[in-house]
Amino acid sequence: MSTDALSLDELCDRALAGDGRAEADLFSALRVRFLQLAKRRVQTDHTEDVVQDALKIVCHRYRERKQGVGILVWSLTVLRNVIGNYYQARQRERQHMDFVSELPRDAAGKDDPLEEVMAGEGDLAIREAIAELARRFPRCGRIFFHLLASLQRGGSTQDVSTRTLQAVQQEIPTLTRNGFYTALHRCRAHLRAIWDQRQGVPSHV
Amino acid sequence: MSERNTTDLRTCDLLAAYEMGLLDDADRRRFEDHLDGCDDCLDELYSLAPVAAALTADPGSFAAAASTRRTWTDRLLGILESLSQPRVLAPVAAAAALALLLLLPAAPRWTNLATLEPLPYTRVNVRAGDDQGSRLFTAGMARYTRGEYGPAAEILLKAADDLEDADGDGLAMPATSPDQARLYAGVSLLLDGRTLAAKAPLQAAAGDPLPPISENARWYLAQACLLTDRPDSAGLLLKALADSPVYGPRAKHLLEEMTP
Numbered sequence: 001m002s003t004d005a006l007s008l009d010e011l012c013d014r015a016l017a018g019d020g021r022a023e024a025d026l027f028s029a030l031r032v033r034f035l036q037l038a039k040r041r042v043q044t045d046h047t048e049d050v051v052q053d054a055l056k057i058v059c060h061r062y063r064e065r066k067q068g069v070g071i072l073v074w075s076l077t078v079l080r081n082v083i084g085n086y087y088q089a090r091q092r093e094r095q096h097m098d099f100v101s102e103l104p105r106d107a108a109g110k111d112d113p114l115e116e117v118m119a120g121e122g123d124l125a126i127r128e129a130i131a132e133l134a135r136r137f138p139r140c141g142r143i144f145f146h147l148l149a150s151l152q153r154g155g156s157t158q159d160v161s162t163r164t165l166q167a168v169q170q171e172i173p174t175l176t177r178n179g180f181y182t183a184l185h186r187c188r189a190h191l192r193a194i195w196d197q198r199q200g201v202p203s204h205v
Numbered sequence: 206m207s208e209r210n211t212t213d214l215r216t217c218d219l220l221a222a223y224e225m226g227l228l229d230d231a232d233r234r235r236f237e238d239h240l241d242g243c244d245d246c247l248d249e250l251y252s253l254a255p256v257a258a259a260l261t262a263d264p265g266s267f268a269a270a271a272s273t274r275r276t277w278t279d280r281l282l283g284i285l286e287s288l289s290q291p292r293v294l295a296p297v298a299a300a301a302a303l304a305l306l307l308l309l310p311a312a313p314r315w316t317n318l319a320t321l322e323p324l325p326y327t328r329v330n331v332r333a334g335d336d337q338g339s340r341l342f343t344a345g346m347a348r349y350t351r352g353e354y355g356p357a358a359e360i361l362l363k364a365a366d367d368l369e370d371a372d373g374d375g376l377a378m379p380a381t382s383p384d385q386a387r388l389y390a391g392v393s394l395l396l397d398g399r400t401l402a403a404k405a406p407l408q409a410a411a412g413d414p415l416p417p418i419s420e421n422a423r424w425y426l427a428q429a430c431l432l433t434d435r436p437d438s439a440g441l442l443l444k445a446l447a448d449s450p451v452y453g454p455r456a457k458h459l460l461e462e463m464t465p
Contacts, residue, residue: 007233009226033240037251040244066262070226072237073261076254123266126259131270136382136414144271147225151264161227181218188221190415192253197416197450 012071016063030075031055037076041083054082068151129194133187136194140187143168147184217246224250224257315439318462319431324392324421326350338367342381349389354397361390362406384413388422395425400432411442420449424456436463 006014006022008029014022034051042050058075065074134141146167150160165180175183216239222228223236240247250257260267326346345360365386391407394400407429410422423442430439440463446456 005234007230007237009233010230029237033247036244036247068226068261068264069258070224070261073224073250073254073257076251077258080251080254122255123259123263126256127267127270129256130267132414134271141271145268147227148260148264148268148271151225151261152268157226158229161222161229164227178218181222184221184225184227185218188224188253191256192249193417194415195253195256 008071012062026071027055027059030058030072033072034075034079037079038083042086046086050082050086051079054079057082068154125198126195129191129198132194133191137187137190139172139183140190142171143180143183143187217243220246220249224253224261226261315431315434315436315463318459319428321395321428323349323352323396324389324425326389336367338364338370338383338386339381341367342386345386345393346389349393354393358390358393358397358399358402361386361393365390365406382413382415382418384410384415384418384422388413388418388425391422391429392425395429395432400429403429404433416449420446420452424452427456427459439463 006025008026011022011026011029015026031051034054035047038047038050038054054075057078061078062071062074065071130141130144134144143164147160147164150163150167153160153163155163165177168180168183169175216236219228219232219236219239223233228236240250326349341360341364345357345364348354348357348360365383368381368383368386387406388410391403391405391410394403394406404426407422407426411419411426413419413422423446427439427442427446430436430442440460443456443460443463446452447460449456
């Protein structure tokens with residue numbers, strides 16, 4: 001079967017099973033998306049280096065990623081860290097040129113790109129953001145609650161999705177599947193606003 | 206935030222479900238095809254990737270936070286409301302105040318410290334919002350962006366009421382929140398010169414747990430307090446904004462200027 005019609009996660013599953021063609025296609029697809037993002041975030045002559053660095057980490061680590069996290073979402077966290085390290089390195093370079101002796105925080109040496117995200121502080125920040133979302137938009141809180149509870153129970157994506165929708169529909173009987181996705185999209189937008197604020201991104205109500 | 210530059214908003218709605226791994230294979234492929242041509246969705250995915258990764262990797266530890274109900278909002282609202290209650294001075298205290306007014310040099314002119322500028326607004330197209338409150342909000346904000354603050358305020362106040370009703374029915378997903386409508390209604394009233402009327406909607410929005418809304422509301426409420434010669438209330442609101450990444454520096458600067 002051709003790999004053209006497969007999603008990235010399906011390609012990843014095949015790659016993990018030893019399919020070299022699927023692995024090549026997976027990294028080719030990731031590279032295109034990485035370039036799309038990196039070219040708007042780093043200097044043009046550094047874009048390729050940043051993308052290659054990120055792909056190298058993904059290539060070495062993708063077999064170890066936690067179950068349930070989609071390959072693209074996980075890979076983008078790697079790219080974020082590489083781009084973050086790129087800016088930190090540039091900042092260090094500037095500080096060095098200015099003869100500032102202050103020792104900068106070194107996050108570039110971390111082996112695991114998810115280490116920072118999964119650290120206690122990161123967990124707490126996400127938990128607080130979700131709690132704030134639930135206080136401000138109780139319905140979003142309920143949807144998130146059912147979603148997370150369903151994810152925790154495990155199973156296929158179909159199982160998780162069906163259980164979540166059923167639980168939400170018990171509270172909102174007239175909600176359709178499409179309506180559920182729209183609601184989830186809105187919840188996510190609210191969470192993003194809260195998250196941006198907590199990360200110090202200027203207000204954009 | 207830029208206006209979404211995509212014609213396929215229906216597919217954009219799958220973004221959250223994609224992040225959480227809820228789509229079946231066909232929808233996942235469809236969404237990934239969409240990502241190739243939609244920079245907005247790819248940017249969104251990139252910006253919240255750490256959150257999505259953490260949630261899906263360990264959902265149990267976040268479920269409790271998602272079920273939290275509103276508790277402290279009402280208390281905060283009560284505190285803020287108390288700031289605007291008219292104070293009844295005892296006759297002696299009133300006389301002392303009058304004597305101070307006559308004997309002391311002129312107090313700082315608080316109104317000169319107030320800065321009034323429109324709160325920026327950029328419309329974001331979303332599929333949700335097919336309800337009366339959302340439609341009124343859109344109409345009110347169209348007036349607001351044209352500088353027609355009087356009519357905008359009236360429409361936005363009505364929108365806030367309708368959105369509040371919709372918020373409670375458990376079904377509609379309005380495109381915005383009642384407090385956001387109140388925030389812009391309050392700003393519109395301020396810019397229209399109706400400072401006293403602006404306080405009530407701004408106070409309500411100041412109690413919103415969402416910082417982008419509450420901080421904006423507190424800032425404009427502080428300006429309203431300065432304009433109505435209430436430096437004590439303005440000071441309290443500005444102190445609460447001291448740690449704000451957006452308003453912190455301006456709030457501290459204004460507090461310094463208010464210090465005798």
